[in-house]
Amino acid sequence: MSLSYTLRESVSGFRRTKLSSLLSIITIAISLLLLGIFAVLTIHATRFLDEIRARVELEVFLEEPVTRHEIDSLRAVIAGLDGVGTVVYVSKADAAAIFKKEFGEDIMNVLDFNPLPPSYKIGLAEGYRTAAHAERLERRLSTLTGVESVKYRKEYLEIIDERARIVHNISLGLGVLVGLSAIVLVSNTIRLAISAKRQIIRTMELVGATRMFIRMPFLLEGIMQGILGGGMAAGILYLLLAYAVRIISPDLPGLLRIEPAYYGAVVVAGAVLGWVGSTISVMRFIRPQGR
Amino acid sequence: MIRFTDVGFRYGAHAVLENVSFEIKPGDFVFLVGQTGSGKSTLLKLMYMDLKPTSGTVVVGKYISSSISKNATPHLRRTLGIIFQDYRLFDDRTVYENVAFTLHVTGVKGNEIKKRVLQSLASVGLSHQRNKLPAEISGGEQQRVVIARALVNNPHFLLADEPTGNLDPTTSRDILQLLKDINTRGTAVVMATHNYELVRRMNERILQVREGKVYDVELRTS
Numbered sequence: 001m002s003l004s005y006t007l008r009e010s011v012s013g014f015r016r017t018k019l020s021s022l023l024s025i026i027t028i029a030i031s032l033l034l035l036g037i038f039a040v041l042t043i044h045a046t047r048f049l050d051e052i053r054a055r056v057e058l059e060v061f062l063e064e065p066v067t068r069h070e071i072d073s074l075r076a077v078i079a080g081l082d083g084v085g086t087v088v089y090v091s092k093a094d095a096a097a098i099f100k101k102e103f104g105e106d107i108m109n110v111l112d113f114n115p116l117p118p119s120y121k122i123g124l125a126e127g128y129r130t131a132a133h134a135e136r137l138e139r140r141l142s143t144l145t146g147v148e149s150v151k152y153r154k155e156y157l158e159i160i161d162e163r164a165r166i167v168h169n170i171s172l173g174l175g176v177l178v179g180l181s182a183i184v185l186v187s188n189t190i191r192l193a194i195s196a197k198r199q200i201i202r203t204m205e206l207v208g209a210t211r212m213f214i215r216m217p218f219l220l221e222g223i224m225q226g227i228l229g230g231g232m233a234a235g236i237l238y239l240l241l242a243y244a245v246r247i248i249s250p251d252l253p254g255l256l257r258i259e260p261a262y263y264g265a266v267v268v269a270g271a272v273l274g275w276v277g278s279t280i281s282v283m284r285f286i287r288p289q290g291r
Numbered sequence: 292m293i294r295f296t297d298v299g300f301r302y303g304a305h306a307v308l309e310n311v312s313f314e315i316k317p318g319d320f321v322f323l324v325g326q327t328g329s330g331k332s333t334l335l336k337l338m339y340m341d342l343k344p345t346s347g348t349v350v351v352g353k354y355i356s357s358s359i360s361k362n363a364t365p366h367l368r369r370t371l372g373i374i375f376q377d378y379r380l381f382d383d384r385t386v387y388e389n390v391a392f393t394l395h396v397t398g399v400k401g402n403e404i405k406k407r408v409l410q411s412l413a414s415v416g417l418s419h420q421r422n423k424l425p426a427e428i429s430g431g432e433q434q435r436v437v438i439a440r441a442l443v444n445n446p447h448f449l450l451a452d453e454p455t456g457n458l459d460p461t462t463s464r465d466i467l468q469l470l471k472d473i474n475t476r477g478t479a480v481v482m483a484t485h486n487y488e489l490v491r492r493m494n495e496r497i498l499q500v501r502e503g504k505v506y507d508v509e510l511r512t513s
Binding site: 005016199200202203204205206207208209210211213 | 339341361362365366367368369373379381383392393395396397440444
């Protein structure tokens with residue numbers, strides 16, 4: 001099979017069926033735009049939940065009295081535990097300062113002594129910021145010598161877990177639905193375009209073209225349409241996000257921040273969509289030779 | 292060689308052909324005659340294996356209907372030239388491109404394509420029309436383009452399905468003469484037609500398709 005001829009046929013396929021090609025490109029662009037917007041929303045919902053999770057800390061209160069050496073050894077043990085991200089020591093004096101900052105009163109004036117124990121604030125490592133991991137870590141920390149008690153906002157983390165599960169399930173369900181709709185829509189549009197070329201396909205069959213030779217220009221055409229549709233979707237998505245940032249949060253440019261690679265992924269998704277769509281259409285439309 | 296052995300073919304419950312046996316040898320010129328709907332086109336389709344017999348066997352060269360694979364079907368068709376009543380030319384391509392198409396499809400290289408297309412167009416007397424679109428030439432010339440396209444692969448057999456069906460009597464005679472000339476150069480021709488007038492003028496073998504059977508008939512000269 002001549003590759004250059006196949007490429008020429010694919011490109012001239014565009015020329016010969018301008019309207020249906022344009023329709024396929026627009027269909028791919030709209031499908032990908034919907035998927036793209038949906039993915040951006042999902043990414044941001046996930047990012048938002050992750051940021052909340054990152055703020056969750058376990059407070060490990062130490063038994064008193066405690067020596068400098070005990071504080072340091074405990075720190076080493078805690079830092080070595082699974083799921084521990086950051087470890088920050090809060091001395092009695094630091095705790096009193098925080099109290100003053102939060103309540104506006106010096107605790108020494110209220111009680112004549114500082115009852116606040118020294119503690120460690122432990123941030124969870126990435127991948128461990130769930131209620132189940134936090135609970136496991138809490139149990140482990142409670143068994144350590146020198147630890148009086150461990151506290152963290154368990155219910156809060158459980159609620160975040162639940163919300164994340166809902167977001168994940170909805171994303172997955174809608175993503176699959178929108179993705180399948182896009183494939184059906186694109187394959188039908190491409191099928192219409194191929195249907196318009198019945199005569200050329202039939203003649204190719206009768207003059208001895210192999211199935212691969214007949215299919216290849218349509219597949220390449222589908223991929224090219226996908227790339228153009230993907231490019232169009234990426235461009236519109238970029239403009240939409242820029243507009244949304246300007247309207248919603250001009251002071252928070254990071255709010256709808258999307259990596260440049262994401263736009264590349266939209267174009268690649270277009271190529272894949274065009275390829276899958278044209279493959280389905282070609283398989284359904286171009287019958288096996290010799291019935 | 293094309294050989295039909297006890298071939299039967301049905302469209303659902305309707306039997307089109309039953310126990311058909313005949314043989315066409317290289318270099319033959321054979322008319323397939325019969326009324327419209329008698330099964331002439333079905334016979335041709337069985338030859339280029341667009342259809343498979345529901346019983347019996349069709350052998351075309353080294354290809355056997357019962358064992359040919361989907362991948363081998365295109366290769367069988369490259370040994371045949373197929374001519375249609377409705378031409379099946381591509382309206383948006385020139386005469387040259389229409390003929391060259393067959394060679395592109397079969398993977399022939401650039402310079403060889405040019406040489407063979409020009410030779411083929413010359414053999415049907417259409418070299419001067421090579422840059423025209425089908426719509427810019429007459430019906431008879433369009434049929435000549437189809438013949439050139441069928442010939443360009445140097446087929447062993449030329450299968451023509453009502454090639455004169457859309458043409459006036461004079462042009463039909465010209466096309467028939469052209470097919471005869473091609474046959475004289477060694478290519479076997481199988482031509483389906485319901486035009487008995489044309490057949491009567493030629494002293495060639497006739498296979499008549501009637502009520503699902505194929506009969507070798509003698510031409511009655513009056």
